[in-house]
Amino acid sequence: MPPPSADALSTPRAAGLAGILFGLLLGTAIVLVRLALPAHPADAGPWLTGSSRRAAVQVALDLVPFAGIAFLWFLAAVRDRIGEREDRFFATVFIGSGLVFTAVLLCGAAAAGGMLATAGDTNRPLWGYGHSLAYALLTEYSMRMAAVFVLCTSTIGHRLRVLPRALVWLGWLVGMALIIGTGDVAWLELAFPLWSVLLGGHMLTAGPRAVR
Template sequence: MEPSRDRLRTPRAAGLAGIAFAVLLAAAIVLMRLAIPEGVTDAGGDALSPDRRRAVRMALELVPFAGIFFLWFMGALRAQVGEREDKLVATVFLGSGLVFVATMFGAASAAGSILEDQQPSEFGRNFAYTLLTTYSMRMAAVFIFATSMIGHRLGVIPRPLTVVGYAAGLVLLFAGPSFPWSELVFPAWSALIGLHLLRVRMKSRPQPADVH
C-alpha cells in the first residue's frame, strides 16, 4: 500500500509548492516593479528612497524561496507523471525549469547591485529587467508548454487548463518587455495548476469505510 499512498501525496505536494511559488514570485515582482519602475528615464538619476530600498531588499529575500518552491513544484510534477512521460518533452520540461530558476536568480542579483550605490545604476536596472522579461519569462513559457503537453497527454491536466496554459505561454513568449507586468502571468498559471492538483488530491483521498 505504500506506493499508493505516495501517489496520493504527490498532487498535494505539487499543489502546495505551486501555490507557494506563485505567491512568493508575484510578491517579489510587484515589489520590484513598484520600487524600481521600468522605462522611467530619470529614475537612474534619483537616489532610491529608504522605502524603495526596503522594498527591493524584501523582494530579493523572497526570490530564493520562490526558487526553492519552484524546484519542489517541478519535482513533484515529475513524480506525478512518473515513467509515463515522453522523454523529449520531459527533457524540455526539466531544462526550461532549471534555466528559468538560473535566470531568475541572475535577475535578482542584477537588481541587488542597484542597492550598492547611492544613485541607482541605469545599467543594473535595465540588465535586471532584461534577464527577467526577455530570458526568464521566455523559459517560463517553454516550461508551461511542456507541462501542459505532458499533463494533457496523461490526463493530469484537463483540457480547459491546457488551453489556459498554451495561452499563458504565448503571452510570455511574445509579450516580453513590450507589456510591463506581463510576467505575473507565470505565477498566476502556477497558482491555477496548484489549486487544480489540490482539488485532485481531495477527490482521490480514500474515504473511511462505513462501520455498521
C-alpha cells in the same frame, strides 16, 4: 494494480502546495519590483532618493530565493507524478526550461541586488547598466524560459490527460503570451505565477487518480 501507498498519495499535495507557494512568492516579488523600480533608467531620480522604494525592492529580492526553492520542489513533484509515462522529448524540455528559469531568475535577483547596493551612487552609467541587466533577466529572459515550461507542462498534461482542458488551453495561452509579449506588455509576467497557483490548486484538490 496495487493501491497507491501513503507516500504516493502525498505527492500531489506536496506538488500543489509548492505550486501555490511559488506563485504567491513570485507574484508578490514582481508586484513589489514593478511598483518600486522605474521601467527606464532615466527615471531613476525619485527612486535613488526614496528609501521606501529601495526597501520594497529589497523585500522582493529576499523573496526570490524562497520562490526558487518552491519552484524546484514543484518541478520535481510534478515530474514524479508523471513517472514512467513521461515523453522523453517533452520531459527534457520541461526539466531544462525549469532549471534554466530558476538559474536566470536567481541571476537576475543577484544583479538587482548589486544595483540596489549602489543605488546611492551618483554614477549614472553604472546605474543604467545594472538596471538594464537586472530588468532584462527578471522580465524577459526568465519569463521566456517560464513560457517554455508552461507550454511543455500543458502539452504533457494534455497528452497524458491529467489536466482539465480549460487549464491546458490557459497554459498554452499564457505560454504564447509570455513568449511574444514579455518585455513589451507591462505586468504580463504576473501570468506565470497566476498559472502556477491555478495548477497547484488543481493538483491539491484533484486527488491521485487525476494525476496518475
